[in-house]
Amino acid sequence: GESVGLHLPTLSVQEGDNSIINCAYSNSASDYFIWYKQESGKGPQFIIDIRSNMDKRQGQRVTVLLNKTVKHLSLQIAATQPGDSAVYFCAENLDGTSYGKLTFGQGTILTVHP
Amino acid sequence: GAGVSQSPSNKVTEKGKDVELRCDPISGHTALYWYRQSLGQGLEFLIYFQGNSAPDKSGLPSDRFSAERTGGSVSTLTIQRTQQEDSAVYLCASTSRGTFQETQYFGPGTRLLVL
DSSP states (O other): OOOOOOOOOEEEEETTSOEEEEEEOSOTTOOEEEEEEEOTTSOOEEEEEEETTOSEEEOSSEEEEEETTTTEEEEEESSOOGGGOEEEEEEEEOSOOSSOOEEEOOOEEEEEEO | OOSOEEEOSEEEEOTTOOEEEEEEOOTTOOEEEEEEEOTTOOEEEEEEEETTSOOBOTTOOSTTEEEEEGGGSOEEEEEOSOOGGGOEEEEEEEESSOOTTSOOEEOOOEEEEEO
């Protein structure tokens, strides 16, 4: 049969704009969430994390928001730069295990235009 | 060594052949994870090693996949009788203690293409 290509969500922004990347997670029992950035040809790089007892956490130019009611996670990047262009993944600790067995979302492609 | 390293960076093989992928974790890190990333997909957990404990193999997709970790450091992921659907990027990550809120540091991955 014919194979169907998978298309990741994409977000295109102008340099200097703020970016918001969204993620819906699957398990209401998940208690730890992470955002990763993956540049072409590289492994994922940790950006920021948040525990389920928080609804907001800020880092350098990045903010993660957690809405447990609707199981939604977002990553806000302030003053987006061309170097921010990458695929962004959210991940959750799904099993509530004592170690970091993570379940990753599909990813969002962020393109920043100069 | 500053980070996690993996080798080879790229591997092209023929269907039915066996392949071995290597991961060198960050020195001193006791926990090691393998993930698979198919084209346009997120990462899929394969296996987890922590110290001398029995590994969690629950993510291995079939009995053609196996992994070892010798001396609590280097790990090898072996895929026997490779199939075209095994084509993917195989990523390794390590953490210092293996607890669930630690940052996982990823290597650059091995890109496997099965013809």
